[in-house]
Amino acid sequence: MPTPDRTVAGTMVQSLRAHHVDRIFCVAGESYLPLLDALYDCEVDVLGCRHEGSAGFAALADAKLTGRAGVCLVSRAPGAANAAIAVHAAAEDATPLVVLVGDVPTRDLGRESFQSGRPLSDVAKEVLTLYDPAATGETVRRAFRVAESATPGPVVVHVPEDVFDRGGADPPAGRVTLGHTVPDERDFEAVHDLLASAQRPLLLAGSTLDTVNGRTLLRQIAQRHGLPVVTSNKNQHLLDNHHPCYAGHLHNSTQPKQLAEFDRADLVLAVGTRLGQTTTRRLRFPRGPEPDQALVHVYPDPARIGRYHRVTAGFAMDPVDFLGRLARAGPPHQLPNSRGRWRDGLHAIEEDNARWIPPDSETVTVGEIASALDELTAGAVTVIVDSGTFTSWIYRFLRFADNGRLVGIDSSAMGFAPGAALAVAARSRAVPTVVIVGDGGFAMNGGELATVCERRLPVVFVVSDNASLGTIRLHQQQRYPDRGIATDLTNPDFPQLAAAYGALGLSATTATEVRTGLAKALAHPGPSLLAVRTSRRILTPYRHL
Template identity: 75%
Template sequence: MPAVTTVADTMLRSLRAHGVDRVFCVAGESYLPLLDALYDCAEVDVVGCRHEGSAGFAALADAKLTRRAGVCLVSRAPGAANAAIAVHAAAEDATPLVLFVGDVPLPDLDRETFQSGRPLGDRAKAVWTLHDPSSTGETVRRAFRVAESGTPGPVVLFVPEDVFDRDGADGPATRVELGRVVADGRELDTVRGLLGSARRPLLLAGSALDTPQGRTRLREFAERHEVAVLTSNKNQHLLDNRHACYAGHLHNATGPGQLAEFDRSDLVLAIGTRLGQTTTRQLRFPRGPEPGQPLVHVHPDAARIGRYHQVTTGFAMDPADFLAQLTDTDVPRPRRDEWCLRLHRIEEERARWIPPSDPEVVTAGDIAAALDELTGGAVTVVVDSGTFTGWTYRYLRFAGNGRLVGIDSSAMGFGPGAALAVAARDPAVPTVVIIGDGGFGMNGGELATICERLLPVVFVVSDNASLGTIRLHQRRRYPDREIATDLANPDFRLLAKAHGALGLSADTPADVRTCLAKALEHPGPSLVAVRTSREYLTPAAVPR
């Protein structure tokens, strides 16, 4: 068998060497040789999407599940421009993404030729163009290494279309594997001393703990040392929400009352979180730059430690390994069960569903409460962007095998592509995407891809004929002057049926539970259109 030397074949072999088993794309003529190479590769599932933006979102969601860089393939300038939203989201979310862009031929670079240009901003960790076949494998390895290292993020690799078929490519690249870092004993003694004297410690858990081992280590540490656990933005699932150590979820709608309780902590262990602006509520908790209590920060990227907060001590290492080192040692401590119980009871009380006093009012809270009752939190929920997310965070309590999938940038239209990726990766657990009518209108075409693959995805569309979040801001700043936020929607139930999915509609709270139960039992794709109130957009606005 002759040696494989073309760029396209070497790129494919390099992808396989990095463990890539699924790629998301919108087919384009500028990277046809790579698509042709994939035709004969049964080990890689090629998911053809309806829009480059949702293909990129799907790759991001896939990266969250695999903990490896998601891979997206798009064509030149128009495709790259559509995929730019995923590049931005990957940077905001610290999620590894490698975006391959088939570009115009080498002689046409920078010559204003048809569909030329690189419409990507400065959010990528790196943007490169592959000119020389002899550096193919090395460039692919570098792309994955940069995307996955430090604080993960997006890398964009442009490949001119006439380069793919060229001979002379180097050998396929393999993933760079690093040794594990062990915390220094003296610095660990400092943490042990802080932990041993703290009466109200609080562990803020971030996405770097979102692995099976990380979640196990988190639970074991919390139980061993009786530490309350707070999860960072959109990482609510890191600890079973019914666990006695679960203290809540920090997000952009966390209320001042809960924040005041967190302020009472006398030690904060920020483990696996970047301590970004959304999680900390713009440095509200932990306070920045000077926290109100000792702060221990553990994150794989040393550049993130101390960026916005003065830390007592910091560790640039795997957060699960850090927790393992502390869990396996005895630390004499005062009793902290009352502190943990207090925070957990506050969260439990917040999660107790009380329907609106008007029985005809349907809110996104009815959706979350029904899902909680029907699944016990053993469900994967993809959240798009909108006011309905606040209801989801509050009234849906995730079990130990549940998962919340969202992105820090809160970009509308994330849900359909993400649900496609999640259901393709794990069809055994129900996948429910909660999305507004505005977000569905952006990338709802991916329902066709989901139906094509017969994936068990339940779409729950909050249909209030409005861009609810923007409408809420308009009301606050310019009362009675709403503009450009009304939506003329189709019949989502019939739209789902036209795609081949089960279509249901809910107009009352009782309908919501009935329809969700039917959708969850359905073996294929389904959609529940819920006619939600456009007046009661947040839990705080509902009369009870």
């Protein structure tokens, strides 16, 4: 029953704690001051950011690390509009996110009042408004349930600023725990038979396997069944990249030669991936709507099964549970000899692709950064990538170890990485946190370096400084040769800027300086920034201007 003196703000905080929320990202605003005050004496770590877009990106990255919805607090329309980029990214990335918006007072709703409006309604999975204090706990529970269920995504909760202080709230609400969907044994046996008879099977691993148990089971299944594993976009770290079963990573720059080899598979087990546009290279692999091979698709949301591909078998269930059942079913009675050759051949292609050969010229590319990072960390590193064609160097030449991790988003929104760095470094320091970002992306949200310095988080920012929006410049040159416009950048002195914030500022213009600078930055106990003067011509390992 509602209690007269139980306020909405207090009940919301208790409900957040009941959902295991231990960190919140925000830009403080006057429209939710009672909620901030309720958090003052709470165990939740409130991390104040410099921009709502960064706060949203940080919450999104935090969700990737915890497997739970990240939480972001923003003020009414201007703050919410700034956070829209993160809400859009969470929707495209299928990442659970809860955005709490302090709205205009109840009496001003719908009256064109100062800073009114609902800019997030078109991109969120659901938009809720809390008017009645007696529905506080229920609303929080619903927000998390919708954000985390089926295909995860962003949920926005509007609370008029005068509602926060009202009494009569219902009891705090905790997380809803659901049981696992169990497949029919005959269906599961059919999948096991498909796997036993396949000559060239391939396991396509997606983000919902990104748990300790999921990654362990993935490795066990791959080894026991002689399965090559290719990972979905931005999930390169799901299997140790040196493991003989690792076959590569599907992303925007996956090369035709490698895709042609994947096409030769006679069975694809797509486990934990939505089979979205980027991972499938716009339905290039697996081919849609009619795959070239048998396709088994496992994903929690039944609406995703068969959405773009005809499936041989589909399971709307927990993908980790699926792998656990496959592990208990045991390996086929006898693995075909061809399977070992198939697995080894795919791994050899990936290994050859990852072999760094320094260029003949003195030109420095992002490949030097990836190669040096691989050498210095042996893949035991968390790398946050921003948007840009430069990411193809990281995917190709940095091999992630068991305890390594790649953090990025499907939407490839510029400015993601600085905010994400806050979440990653605050959550774990077991391995170094390194941000790879272009000069354009850093300029968008580089102010979060101040927040990193405030917390003394040991983040290494590596800025690729080629004074250009390289990706767009590449497209311009292809379509309108020698007519570049609005893609040249006049940049500040990034090391001096970093020093002004309180970080260690370093620069590099040669391959040797890249390695020595990275080593120094990784050894530094606090925040650091290495600005690398990179080529404007050699933008990717595959395409040059």
